[in-house]
Amino acid sequence: MNIMDKYIEKLNTLDFKDMHNEDFMLTWEKSNDELEAVFTMAEALRDLRKNNISSKIFDSGLGVSLFRDNSTRTRFSFTSACNLLGLEVQDLDEGKSQVAHGETVRETANMISFMADVIGIRDDMFIGKGNAYMKEVSNSVKEGNIEGTLEQRPTLVNLQCDIDHPTQAMADTLHLINELGGIENLKGKKVAMTWAYSPSYGKPLSVPQGVIGLLTRFGMDVVLAHPEGYEVMSEVEEVAKKNAETYGGSFTRTNSMEEAFKDADVVYPKSWAPFMAMEKRTNLYSEGDQAGIDQLEKELLKQNAEHKDWECTEELMKTTKEGKAIYMHCLPADITGVSCAEGEVAATVFDRYRKSLYKEASFKPYIIASMIFLSKIKNPQEVLDKLVKESKDRKVK
Amino acid sequence: MNIMDKYIEKLNTLDFKDMHNEDFMLTWEKSNDELEAVFTMAEALRDLRKNNISSKIFDSGLGVSLFRDNSTRTRFSFTSACNLLGLEVQDLDEGKSQVAHGETVRETANMISFMADVIGIRDDMFIGKGNAYMKEVSNSVKEGNIEGTLEQRPTLVNLQCDIDHPTQAMADTLHLINELGGIENLKGKKVAMTWAYSPSYGKPLSVPQGVIGLLTRFGMDVVLAHPEGYEVMSEVEEVAKKNAETYGGSFTRTNSMEEAFKDADVVYPKSWAPFMAMEKRTNLYSEGDQAGIDQLEKELLKQNAEHKDWECTEELMKTTKEGKAIYMHCLPADITGVSCAEGEVAATVFDRYRKSLYKEASFKPYIIASMIFLSKIKNPQEVLDKLVKESKDRKVK
Amino acid sequence: MNIMDKYIEKLNTLDFKDMHNEDFMLTWEKSNDELEAVFTMAEALRDLRKNNISSKIFDSGLGVSLFRDNSTRTRFSFTSACNLLGLEVQDLDEGKSQVAHGETVRETANMISFMADVIGIRDDMFIGKGNAYMKEVSNSVKEGNIEGTLEQRPTLVNLQCDIDHPTQAMADTLHLINELGGIENLKGKKVAMTWAYSPSYGKPLSVPQGVIGLLTRFGMDVVLAHPEGYEVMSEVEEVAKKNAETYGGSFTRTNSMEEAFKDADVVYPKSWAPFMAMEKRTNLYSEGDQAGIDQLEKELLKQNAEHKDWECTEELMKTTKEGKAIYMHCLPADITGVSCAEGEVAATVFDRYRKSLYKEASFKPYIIASMIFLSKIKNPQEVLDKLVKESKDRKVK
Structure with a gap:
């Protein structure tokens, strides 16, 4: 018996063989078995680290971070995941990159991937x-691998897109699994994914969309x-509806925060931008219409300010x-009286x-590392067993 | 007998067990035994590397660099130290970070530390x-570790603050130990830590303060x-006075460079800003008083220019x-006729x-690596012995 | 018999012992045996990676990247090479560096090199x-090593200079060797290194110079x-002429793209700036003559636009x-109708x-990694043999 046995046994019951050498783009492109494999492997990697056992599966290799905007936390999560598995991160920042200057995506994707595993x-x-851009990059390196330019096919991990x-x-869900004592205990629980007011009106939709999907x-x-007016992408709502039908839960929409919170087991109050406005803004940007953008921003701020009552208060929590x-949040949260005058959540709740x-x-x-592990390793159970049997110290004792 | 034996024997005579899992913030918070342990381990690590023996004590893990301003040399020192021990550096630059945008220190400190050892x-x-900021970060991650957010408590290493x-x-002192042939030979030697003129008037006080402390x-x-007018922080002068009493040396102050140099065994001529002015500037910055800052800078430049005779010349060296x-300096020095018209030191002396x-x-x-080693490893002597017995090549032979 | 034997046997026939602990600056400073050693080792390293065998020869150590300008691809190539051998890259960007602010090259070169292998x-x-700058850096760290500041002498690799x-x-040539089935098959083949039109008129001369040299x-x-008017440096033309005499080929110059393409086995059509103009621009920059620079740029654009017919078309390819x-190119190419209206090459050709x-x-x-390997390792054949015998997985199987 070793500490990995329970994870190995769990993995043995799941069919996730199609994850090998594949990307992780949208959760709804994955089967439930595959999602559960990600959770299981994430817990296994966490347990290895807790027990000071190395989980390096790479001796060398690069993890490429390709971020359109700066993000400290995403950067640290990705670097941590790569480092845990033995990959060194090389950033392709806009500042450091020629991507923005007309180079074709295909060429750049191949040129940075000669030694990229992820x-x-x-x-x-x-x-x-x-x-759409991610798919383009994915297709480029897939093709590059088939054509022989790239010795390996780099796995793409979606660290946030416009859709999901x-x-x-996945990290949110693994937290719930831990809090509720098992994935089976999620069934029947009520989750309120609700909009909340923030002075900054343009936060991404990918969090609520990811959560409902x-x-x-x-x-x-x-x-x-x-x-x-704060609708999310209708195609993701469709995904949520179909999921509810398939998996025996429900998906409903309301314009009342109170209604959502009522008897909820889980609440996730968070600001996001109105989808229609974001779509409009994207078009204005492509047209280079700065006056239009300014006008839109003014309207959005006005619209936004009308909903300051959408706050996660102690009163609401009592219901x-x-x-x-x-109470869940992807952080950082806009905390009333702390990070802003009026925000998403009351300071005492937070x-x-x-x-x-x-x-x-x-x-x-760990979720990111798990996604990489399951894509890069053909026999994850065998490798887990090997890692714990070799028991190389992460830190010398 | 192996090459680490002399270091191990030395460490065996020192009491430094309280360094385990602790930060290194101010030298006067450490006992003399602890300081000597740092010197000893630094020399041991240097000797390991010289003998092409790996001193990696981490298989994976991150060293986070959190710099308010850019600094090539500090960056390279820290990266070198981390790399020597097996840690990969991830920068949290202002440019890459959201720190400056209102996020609480506690949250950011925890969010970047899930896999941070240092x-x-x-x-x-x-x-x-x-x-004060360093203490806040330190308390945040200490608490994060106690609360279970962080599996390990990252060690903080002060790479330069306003005080020390x-x-x-420590590197300066280790150099002196080597030049003078042993730590015991520092006793009774005269050191002149003196101000020197530089066209740039606002250099940090932490160097002279660190040296006298x-x-x-x-x-x-x-x-x-x-x-x-170029006084340093009075609290650090107090530290120096008390040290002199406790350890049997002396600490005196003078407004004469000549007096300081007279019969000195060691001279450390270096520009720094006047403490009172820096304090004033800090307040003006908090108040956003740009006119006040400009006025202050004008005054400081004028005051500074009155002391061009504070130069480390050949004549002074002869005394x-x-x-x-x-002759010591933290580099880069302002060299008369080389990096500026009139500076801290004559070109021939330099x-x-x-x-x-x-x-x-x-x-x-090596000093930085030593600080990390002594904090992260419970039994440094055992690990040194192990490293030399395993004798893994740093570079394949 | 193992997969490295053929490379080891080849290396055994070559005299490249002088590469040990030496820089790689200009190809014409190296003997043909040395160049062939680089090709051979590059192929060996590629083969090791293809066979999932670790080629890490460093357990720790830094590769310093010192780039005057940003370059995604060079950055990725260098990082990939370093990572393949076990070195971590630390950037010395202008933004992160004090180089531009008057520090002497010697000091900075030493300060960043305490743990730098490359x-x-x-x-x-x-x-x-x-x-000239590279030589200064090289001399600085060579001296630093002799003086005892630096434990090792960092190897310099020229990732592009004004001359070569x-x-x-070397990567271009290794590609030709592969395409033509052996280095001996290059003999007698006609290569057209030709200028081609690009809307950006100031591309470096180092590519054509490197190729003809x-x-x-x-x-x-x-x-x-x-x-x-688009002459390259005359000293490099001299090199090419002498090479042709020594090695039994030829070097000719023409002002006709058609003549160059006629019956060519290899074509390399690529834009570059006129040498004389670049020299003039360099002087204007040193003088800080912005009006002169603007005027020069205007003239260059005008001159450039007169040669839009220098395009690698299907018609030319047929000849x-x-x-x-x-068809060769260092990428990215200016493709007519794709990356620009009129460019270096027709889209169908590209x-x-x-x-x-x-x-x-x-x-x-692989070329970069090979240059590092041959400089850092005294007995490359022995180490290749060792690597394949130990057969450490690059990625866990």
């Missing part, structure tokens, strides 16, 4: 662009709440199941859940 | 802020010399002990000591 | 400066073609040997050779 991409700024935020939603996979009763719903929120965030590097 | 911080720009510059002062620990006769004092100055600088990566 | 330098912006682009030209080493018939010349061009580029990381 490419982590974050591209969430423009509606209709991020995921799979590493966030994923939590509906586990038989949860998912309620999406937001003011009128949740036994007043004890799990404070009470701070420890839990940090824990929630701590799953992300 | 955090190297440099924050020397504002009086009263740098060390421990890695510089540390060299008074070894029974040296430390003289701090500067023009009127030192047998005309052969050890040239004569260049090799020695480079050697002085070369200790820093 | 320094990769790219400095191609100013005629007469880049290679050895890693590019290298391909004349293998008995090829090298034709350099460009419009009048090459059997219409099937190998498309037809795209796979081959990507392959050409893929040799560069």
Whole structure:
């Protein structure tokens, strides 16, 4: 018996062979077995590290980070995941890159990938662009591998796009699995994914979309709440609806935060931008219409300011199941009276859940590492067994 | 017998068990035994590398560099130290970070530390802020570790703050130990830590403060010399005074460079900003008073220009002990006629000591690595023994 | 018998012992045996990686990248090479560096090299400066090593200077060796290194110079073609002429693209700036004469626009040997109708050779790694044998 046995046994019951040498782009492109394999491997890697056992599966190799915008936390999560597995991160920042200057995506994707085992991409700024760009990069390196330019096919991990935020939603879910004592305990629980007011009006939609697209996979009763005009992408709502049908939960929408919170087991109050406005903004940007953008921003700020009452207060929290719903957030949150005058959440609520929120965030590097592991290693169970049998110290004792 | 035996034997005579899992912030927070353990381990690591023996104690893990301002040399020292021990550096630059945009220190500190074994911080720009910020980060990750967010407690290494510059002062001292043939030979030697003119008037106080706070620990006769108005922090002068009493040396202050140099065994002529002015500037910055800042800078430049005669000349060097004092500098120096018209040191003096100055600088990566080693490893002697017995090549032979 | 035997046997026939502990600056400073050793080792390293065998020869150590300007591809090539051998890259960007602020080259070179095994330098912006700067850095660290500041002497690899682009030209040549089935098959083949039109008029001369300086080493018939006024450095033309005499090929110059392409086995059409103009620009920059620079740029654009007919078209390709010349480019190319309205090459030509061009580029990381390997390792054959005998997996199986 060794500490990896329970994970190996669990993996043995799951069919995830198609993940080998494949990307992780949208959670709804993956089977439930595959998602569960990611959770299981993430816990296994966490346990290895906790037990000071090396989980390096690479002796050398690069993880490429391709971020459209700066993001400290995503950067650290990705670097941590790569480092844990033995890959060195090389950034392809806009500042360091020629991508923006007309080079074809295909060429750049191949030129940076001669020794790349993984490419982590974050591209969430423009509606209709991020995921499309990722697919282009993915196809380019896939083709490069087939053509013989690239010895290996780099695995793409979607670190946030315009449609989904799979590493966030998966980390959130793994947190819930831990808090609720098992994936089977998600079934029947009510989740309120609700909009909340923030002074900054343009936050990405990928978090609520990722959450409703994923939590509906586990038989949860998912309620999406937001003011009128703050709709998310309809195609993701369709995904959530179909999931609910398939997996025996429900997906409903409301314009009332109160209704969403009522008897909820889990609440996720968070600001996001209105989809239609983001789409409009994307078009204005392509047209280079700065006056139009300025005008739109003015309208959005005005619209936004009308919904300051969408705040996760102590009163609202009391209306949740036994007043004890799990409060979630992807962080950083806009905390009323702390990071802003009026924000997404009351300071006392945030404070009470701070420890839990940090824990929630701590799953992300392991989720990313798990996605990489399952794509790069053909026989993950064998390798887990090998790692624990060799038991190389992570830190010398 | 192996090459580590002498270091192991030395360490066996020292009590440094409290360094385990602790930060290194100010030298005067450490006992003399602890300081000597740092010197000993630094020499041991240098010897391992010289003998092509790997000193990697980490198989994976991150060293986070958190710098308020850019600094090539500090960056390279920290990266070298981390790399030597097996840690990969991930920068948290202002440019790459959201720190400056209102996020709480606690949250960011935890979010970047899920896999961080070490955090190297440099924050020397504002009086009263740098060390306070480091303590805040330290408390945040300590708490994060207790709460279970962080599996390990990252060790903080102060790479320069407003009060002390421990890695510089320790490297300087290790250089002196080598030049003078042993730590016991520092006793009774006269050190002139003196101000010197530089066209740039705002250099950090942490170097002179670090030097007077540390060299008074070894029974040296430390003289701090500067023009009127160039006082350093009074709390550090107090530290130096108390050290002199405790360890049997002396600490005196003078406004005469000549007096300081007279019969000195060691001279350290270097520009720094007046403490009172830096404090004032810090306040003006917080108030956003740009006119006040401009006015202050004008005054400072004027005041500064009155002291161009504070230069380390050949004439002054001749007045030192047998005309052969050890000349020290943290580099880069302002060299008269080379890097500026009028500077801290005459070109011929600098040239004569260049090799020695480079050697002085070369200790820093080992000092940093030593601080990390002693914090992360519970039984350093055992691990040194193990490293040399396993004798893994650093570079394949 | 093992997979490295053929490389070891080849290396045994070559005299390259002087490469040990030496830089790689200009190809014409190396003997033909040395060049062939680089090709052989590059192929060996490629083969090791293909067979999932670790080629790490460093357990720790830094590769310093010192780039005057940003360059994604050079950065990735250098990082890939370093990572393959076990070195971690630390960038010395202008932004991160104090180099530009008056520090002496010698001091900085030493300060960054305490743990540096390799320094990769790219400095191609100013005629007469880049290679001179590299030599200064090289001398500084050589001296630092002799003086005892540096435990090791960091190897310099020229990643592009004003005179040569050895890693590019060597990768190009290794591609030709593969395409033509052996280095001996280069003899007698006609190569057209020709200028081509690009809307950006100021591309570096180091590529054509590197190509004519290298391909004349293998008995090829090298034709350099460009419009009048687009001469390359005369000293490199001299090198090419002497090479042709020594190695039994030829070096000719023409102002006709057609003449160059006629019956060519290999064509390399690529834009570059006129040498005389670049020299003038360098002087204007040193004088800070912005009006002069603006005026010069205007003239250059005008001169440039007169040669839009210098395009690698299908018609021209048909005139090459059997219409099937190998088309080469260092990438990215200016493709007519794709990356610009009128460019260096017709889209259909580029498309037809795209796979081959990507392959050409893929040799560069291995060439760089090979240069490092041959400088750092005294007995490369022994180490190759050792690596394959130990057969450590690059990626866990």
